[in-house]
Every structure is written in structure tokens, then in C-alpha cells.
Amino acid sequence: MLRQLLPRCGRALRAPAIRPSQLSLAVQVPRWYSIKPEAASAAKPLGLDPSKLSITKTTSPKTPKDPATLVFGREFTDHMLTMEWTKTDGWLAPTIQPYQNLSLDPATCVFHYAFECFEGMKAYKDKNGNIRLFRPDKNMERFNKSAARIALPTFDPAALIELIAKFTKLEERFIPNERGYSLYLRPTLIGTQKTLGVNPPGSALLYVIASPVGPYYPTGFKAVSLEATDYAVRAWPGGVGDKKLGANYAPCIVPQMEAASRGFQQNLWLFGPEEYVTEVGTMNLFVAMKDKETGQKELITAPLDGTILEGVTRDSILSLAREKLAPDGWKISERKLTMRDLYEASLDGRMIEVFGAGTAAVVSPVRKISWKGKPVDCGLNDNEESGEIALRMKNWIEARQYGDEEHEWSYVC
Template identity: 75%
Template sequence: MMRRLLPRCAPRATAAFIAPRRSPLGLFPAARQYSISPEAASETKLQDIDPSKLVLTRTSKPKPLKKAEDLVFGATFTDHMLTIEWDKTTGWHNPHIVPHQNLSLDPASCVFHYAFECFEGMKAYKDKAGQIRLFRPDRNMERFNKSAARIALPNFDSKALIDLVAKFAKLESRFIPEERGYSLYLRPTMIGTQKTLGVNPPGSALLYIIASPVGPYYPTGFKAVSLEATDYAVRAWPGGVGDKKLGANYAPCIVPQREAMSRGFQQNLWLFGEEEYVTEVGTMNFFVAIQNKQTGQKELITAPLDGTILEGVTRDSVLSLARERLAPEGWNIVERKLTMAELDEAATEGRLVEAFGAGTAAIVSPVRAISWKGKMVSCGLKDHEESGEITTKMKNWMEARQYGDEEHEWSYVC
């Protein structure tokens, strides 16, 4: 068993009543823009994460390596884990790398009762020279801090944690297969650990990182999926936490996904509001390539960051690559709201070129069709095609930078 990770329970804070602010018209409470400027859990300057104080305890029982083709996404784990405790009096404690093991938490820990939990998904890649590379870790750390702050968990120095992630990835590098398409999936996680049933900001927390060697996300290979447009359940809403990577966002999506799969579809396409705005596909951001009805110009469209859409690192990378390489070819790169009716009209008129999801796990996932209101909306692929031209280009462009084939500032050499 792992050593006890809980500091002594901090005294319970007394909640104070705060009258809601009113709008200039005095009719409704003014909205608090948490998504724009969240407050960190600790306002006092405490000890930050210090990579120089890392304590390494190597496992005495190294695991045998699995064959690359036998890896199932997120099912196999490496020898070690990184742990860093925090408490509101001291700040961040010394980081430890220890053998992968169970956590020991009090059953009253606030993570179990009030979902004080956030996480990140990132990967480490092995290039042709055997070097280990991270892909845009600064963006992951930025989002990790935003997620933590939104649920009153502590913030940290991003560069310090990137340093530790790099050390951890190098230590576990033997688990990364040499074959293209394989990587080490890293899961930084932060949980509130204070043992209390009072609803207050946690007085203690644990940040830990585990790692899993992975291959292609879809075992069947790079093939197009079919979606079910989902309007009976909502993934996120304005003023909520859909733009944060919280565990609480994911569990409620499983039942709608299971229902879609029971009807023969691989994932949900989440719609929002009476207008049926297209938001995300499963746990990925969603892109469509269409020909503008008025101008005839080709457009790559994705939903805007309005607080309901996750700020995907892959999403941002796709947009950056599109502006760099597609815009000079005449493409218009657009972040705007798009309705399912618009998408259907474009498909009916032959203007829908292709569609794909974008996320860390799969990079890009081509979409063949969308079930909506009893009809199948074709997303531009011919029967013999599994991916459109833009989707394939994005996959290749992204992998070139992830694996170091193309030297770029997005690739962080550990």
C-alpha cells in the first residue's frame, strides 16, 4: 500500500452569506465569468512545485512489456507514478516518483462526495533518434490550472510540472513502442483529499500522474465513424464548466453514448438549444469542411470557445495548421456557431466536403454520416473512402510534429 497521502484535516471554514449582485436593470443577478478569470484556490503565496526536490523510488518488480499490437487504450500502465501533495498551510510538498500503486484515501475525502477532480490528457512520443518528446505541454498545463482553479483546487508553476512530466516520461520510455502511431499516454490528475463532508474549498489535495502505453485509438484502424445527433441530453451549457477538463463532465455522457451505440452509432454529436447548434462529438472537438453557399469559398468551421466547448489542444493545433497551410490555398478558417440544419442543407446541396473530430487520443477521427431526425446526413465520403483529404492531411501534419519529423516549437524534447 502507498503511504498515507492525507495531511491532517484542516478546520472547517464558516460559510458566509453573500448577497447576489444585480444587473444594471436590477432584474437578474449579474453572471460571474468564471471561465474568463477564475481565482486560484490559494490566495496566499505558498511553496510552489520544485522539481529539484524530486525523490525517486524505483520499482523492484519491473513489468514485462506487452506486444505493441496487444495494447488496449488505457488498459496497461507503466512501472511508476508521480505524486505531489498540497495543503493550504505549506503549499506544494516535495514531488515523488514511486512504484505504481493504489492510493490510500479516507472515505470522507471530498473528491468522493463533491467531485473535486480535474485532469489532463497528453502524450509522450519516441522519435527516430530515440528521444522522448511531449506535444505542446504548455497548453496542457495552462488548461490544467484553469480547471483546478474553477473547482477551488490549487494552482502551480506550469514550467515546474512540465519539467517533472519530462523526467517521468523519460523514466518510463521503455514502454513506448518504436512503431509509428504508438505513444505513452500521460494522465495528470488533481483531486481534493480533505476528509470532510462540509462543502468548502479543499484544505489538502493530491496531484498525481500515471502513464499508459497506447497504440491507435481505434483498434479497427483509421476508419470513418457514424454519429447520432443527440438533442435529448446536454453535454454542457453557458455558464457551466464545459470548457474545463473535469471528471464530472464525462460520467453523464456515458448513458447517451451507450444508447447511440445500441442503435449502431459509434458516438454522439452533441447539439445545444432550440437552434440545435453543433458542439462536440463524443469527447472531441468537431470540424466540418463545407463550401460557402453565397461565396462558393471553401471553409473549415468549428464551434467557438463560448464557455461550453473544451479548449482542445488538438483543436487549437488544427486551427493553427489550417491557417498556416490551408488559408494560402483559398480556405477560410472559421470559428462560429453552426446549426445541424445548416449542416444538413450543405450535405443535401453537395457542399459538405468532410467532417472530423479532433482530440489527443485519436488526433483526428473522420466522420462518415450523422443520424438526425430519422435521416442520415452524409458527410462527403464516398463508400470506399475512410477519410477525407483535409482529415488525412491534418493527421499527417500533426504526427510529423509529434514524432519530431518536422522540428517545431510544439515539440518539447524531454
């Protein structure tokens, strides 16, 4: 009986023949490195509702510190914005309450499996005393992508922006009036289910805390030196380097400490045998150089190939460059660049400048890069701390952040 069934099974399971024309079509399909996860909250009954916000003010308000004494990320405001989510009920009513410790079970899944993502954004006070957020829609878009990638719930971006604006207005006395100061906002989402099983969390907490901060460089720009890092990898195709997950950051600390022990402020992350230039520390990287054949000036940053974080400042610089530099003959490119490309441009005198870009500093000029023991000059003179393009970008972006230039990127709370 078994012999009689086997041939039939074999015939039934045999794959149909593939014609050559079909094969050629199959091999032309591109490989996708980034999955497109469905949100954990896609079918949940309750969305985030700002109208249900309740506020409990602190009975012990702090006295804001002298702005000159502020250290980035060390001081925090009086309150925090919180909202819980459960698999059965969706998003519960949001609250603003006094800043306080979280109470979590030792088995909470965020501790064991890194169900955590976050955002970094700032609120600014303009000359008229208005409070402004800078491109919060871009932060919310990225926040949702990060959450969905690790099976945490997503939310309505407009609803969270409205809640963050109300929270920021409540804490506005912590935003110094001086130019260059702001309120750093840290929206954070964690899985809170008590379990040692590796499954999508059945509960989560989204909270926002705020920290008054001063200029990243209190005494002005200070160009940094980098160590090109090929012995450790920040991100890889198919990974989560394009998402803002806490798990991406801790592994970078030891290589940064190693670079610091050799006198360098940050790592320049290289990838693959080609040694593609990716990011600098926790910032996106921009290179301004002249084309070897034509001499045309080109501003280059790595493409969003799934390994590069979709920086809000990165996107802002690209937009400004296309608006303001391209008419002057600049070529604006999102393309791969190798460390050898930078080295040869430096040797040939074609390097103009190099800088990092991120929320904390806006731009961070680079003086030199150490690559395989060789110094790579990045275009700055000994008496310069910034190149012209980095400085112009900083000024253009700050004009929109502080409302000097009315623009759609500036959201008035």
C-alpha cells in the same frame, strides 16, 4: 421613535436616479458566461519545486507488452509521479514511486463533491530515440484553469512540465519504437480533505500515471456514424463544459449507450432551440463545407464560448489550417453552426467532410449523422474512410509529434 427613524432609513437607502445616458451604457455591457476564479494556492508559501524530487524505483519491474496487444488505457507503467498540497504549507516535495493504490478516507471530498480534474497528453519516441511531449504548455494552461474553477490549487506550469519530463524519461522503455505508438500521460488532481462539508479543499494530491498505447485505429481510419443528440446536454453557458473535469464525462455515458443501441458510435451534442453543433463524443468537431453564396471552401469549428473544451488538437488544427490551407483559398472559421446548416449543405452537395479532433485519435472522420431520423451524408464515398483534410491534418500533426519536423510544439524531454 421608530416612525422617526424609518423615513431617514428610507432616504438613506434610496438609490440615486439613473439618467437615460447612464442606462444606455449599462445595457451595452456584455454578459460574461465564464467566471474567472482565483487559484486556491495563489497565496500559499511553497510552489512546486522540481529540485526537491525524490525517486524510489520499483523492485518488481514489468516486462513491456507486445505493442500489437495494447488496448488503450489498460496497461500502466512501473511508476507514478505524486505531489501533495496543503492549505498551510503549499506544495510539498514531489516524488516518483512505484505504481500503487491510493489510500483515502471514505469521507474524502473528491468522492462526495467531485473535486477532480485531469489532463490527457502523450509522449512520443522519435527516430533517434529522443522522448518528446506535444505542446505540454497548452495542457498545463488548461489544467490550471480546470483546477482554479473548482477551488483546487494551481501550480507553476514549467515546474510540472519538468517533472513530467523526468517521469517520462524514467518510463521510456514502455514507449514502443514503432510509428503510431506513444505513452499516454494522465495528470490528475483531486481534493483529499476528509470532510462532508462543502468548502474549498484544505489538501490535494496531484499525480501522474502513464499507459503505453497503440494507434487509436490499429487497422487504419474507420469513419464513424453519429446520432445528433438533443435530449441530453453536454455543456451549457455558465457551466464547466470548457474545463476538463471528471464530472463532465460520466453523464455522457448513458446517451452514448443509447446511441450505440441504435447503431451509432458516438453522440453529436446539440445545444438550444437553434440546435447548435458543439462537440462529438469527447472530441471537438470540424466541418469542411462550401459557402452557399460564393462556393468558397471553409473549415469551421465551434467558438470557445464557455461550452466548448479548449482542445490542444483543436488549437493545433486551427493553427495548421491557417498556415497551410488559408493560402490555398480556404476560409478558417470559429463560429456557430446549426444542425440544419449541416443538413442543407449535405442536401446541396456542399459538404466536403466532417471529423472529430482529440488527443487519443488526433482526428476521427465522420461518415454520416442521424438527425431527427434523417441521414446526413458527410461527404465520404462508400470506399473512403477519411476525407483529404482530416488525413492531411493527422499527418501534419504526427510529423511534429514524432520530430520529423522540428517545431516549437515538440518538447524534448
